Amino acid sequence: MQSLRSLLKPKLPKLVTPQPLSSYVSRIRYLMKLKEDDEACREALKSGSLLLYHKLAPLLQKKEKGIYQLPRLRTPDVKRILEKLGRDKKLISEAVLISCPETAEPCFCLDVGDLQKNSMEQLCGGVFMDLRTAFLMLTVPETTLVAKGQALLRWHQTHGFCSATGQPTVRNQSGSQRVSPNSGITYYPQMAPVVIVLVSDGNRCLLGRQRSFPPGMYSALAGFCDLGETLEETLRREVAEEVGLEVDTLQYSASQHWPIPQSSFMLACHATVNPDKTQVVLNKAELEDARWCSLEEVLAALQVKYPPNKPGATPPGFWVPHGFAIAHRLIQEWADQQQHLEKK
Numbered sequence: 001m002q003s004l005r006s007l008l009k010p011k012l013p014k015l016v017t018p019q020p021l022s023s024y025v026s027r028i029r030y031l032m033k034l035k036e037d038d039e040a041c042r043e044a045l046k047s048g049s050l051l052l053y054h055k056l057a058p059l060l061q062k063k064e065k066g067i068y069q070l071p072r073l074r075t076p077d078v079k080r081i082l083e084k085l086g087r088d089k090k091l092i093s094e095a096v097l098i099s100c101p102e103t104a105e106p107c108f109c110l111d112v113g114d115l116q117k118n119s120m121e122q123l124c125g126g127v128f129m130d131l132r133t134a135f136l137m138l139t140v141p142e143t144t145l146v147a148k149g150q151a152l153l154r155w156h157q158t159h160g161f162c163s164a165t166g167q168p169t170v171r172n173q174s175g176s177q178r179v180s181p182n183s184g185i186t187y188y189p190q191m192a193p194v195v196i197v198l199v200s201d202g203n204r205c206l207l208g209r210q211r212s213f214p215p216g217m218y219s220a221l222a223g224f225c226d227l228g229e230t231l232e233e234t235l236r237r238e239v240a241e242e243v244g245l246e247v248d249t250l251q252y253s254a255s256q257h258w259p260i261p262q263s264s265f266m267l268a269c270h271a272t273v274n275p276d277k278t279q280v281v282l283n284k285a286e287l288e289d290a291r292w293c294s295l296e297e298v299l300a301a302l303q304v305k306y307p308p309n310k311p312g313a314t315p316p317g318f319w320v321p322h323g324f325a326i327a328h329r330l331i332q333e334w335a336d337q338q339q340h341l342e343k344k
């Protein structure tokens with residue numbers, strides 16, 4: 001039984017000493033503030049860094065022969081370059097925030113497509129490169145950043161008008177949204193979800209090629225999610241549609257933002273089919289070819305360094321997407337697993 005004294009004693013709330021936020025949480029909260037607070041974002045842009053694009057082609061700087069890097073130019077330096085070209089420094093305010101959680105320094109992207117490309121390249125000491133070519137030159141974290149910047153700029157360039165009223169939309173300072181003042185609709189940068197799947201029958205994996213792929217390149221099967229579908233439903237439907245097979249099991253692996261030709265959110269999975277039911281019935285409208293590949297063939301294809309970063313080389317007969325594409329990761333994972341099973 002409780003004593004009278006303890007009943008009369010008022011219960012004070014326990015004092016909790018606030019723990020300092022981890023550096024990751026602090027960075028995320030700061031970036032969140034910049035997204036929502038126009039004034040804070042304008043301030044951050046003054047001293048932030050910029051990735052430059054010309055008509056969506058990113059600026060790269062040569063480090064040494066055949067090796068390039070993604071330069072982050074300081075805002076005051078870009079202002080000086082614009083001054084030299086007789087351009088209004090206000091162009092800088094069109095920069096869009098790329099929230100990159102691995103660094104506290106806010107990074108922005110800016111398209112200078114209405115300026116003379118050659119003069120910009122000379123003054124910046126770099127070259128504007130097609131995004132796919134840039135992917136071959138950069139490290140994986142750099143490709144992620146450059147892809148995100150291009151996707152954001154493309155979204156702004158194509159969402160200048162409200163789809164309900166046809167009136168211009170207005171962006172916030174960070175570029176995280178556009179609002180239609182007449183209809184009140186808020187638009188956010190969009191991605192289309194896509195399932196990408198590497199099908200296996202236990203011994204071989206199935207690789208396909210679309211007519212639009214470069215010569216000799218084969219990849220995992222991919223397809224856009226229909227509205228209302230789950231990841232699992234899209235995966236089963238796409239495999240049935242493209243190669244006429246029924247999936248037995250599936251396993252999620254990883255995801256990736258893919259900027260080409262428009263922003264897709266790639267959800268990568270492994271799937272198996274019954275080894276007695278592997279006959280491919282190709283949908284020729286979607287795929288030019290699909291083939292079951294042995295571990296040896298896949299290991300050889302993973303070794304091919306193609307496309308090369310200099311044009312004109314003869315394409316190899318059979319190769320798979322480069323390391324920056326999530327298709328490569330799926331194929332590598334399958335090969336690793338098969339090798340592991342063979343060793344057992």
Ligand SMILES: NC(=O)C1=CN([C@@H]2O[C@H](COP(=O)(O)OP(=O)(O)OC[C@H]3O[C@@H](n4cnc5c(N)ncnc54)[C@H](O)[C@@H]3O)[C@@H](O)[C@H]2O)C=CC1
Binds near residue numbers: 221223261262328
């Ligand atoms: N990062 C990677 O490793 C890879 C990325 N991909 C990407 O996956 C995406 C989808 O692959 P596909 O086989 O082409 O898809 P898919 O098999 O669904 O076929 C494309 C067709 O789907 C229709 N479609 C439905 N919703 C669409 C939407 N939101 N946007 C565009 N078209 C839509 C169109 O008729 C289009 O022609 C492509 O953008 C491709 O670039 C594909 C393979 C590897």
Ligand SMILES: [Mg+2]
Binds near residue numbers: 221222223242286
């Ligand atoms: Mg497809």
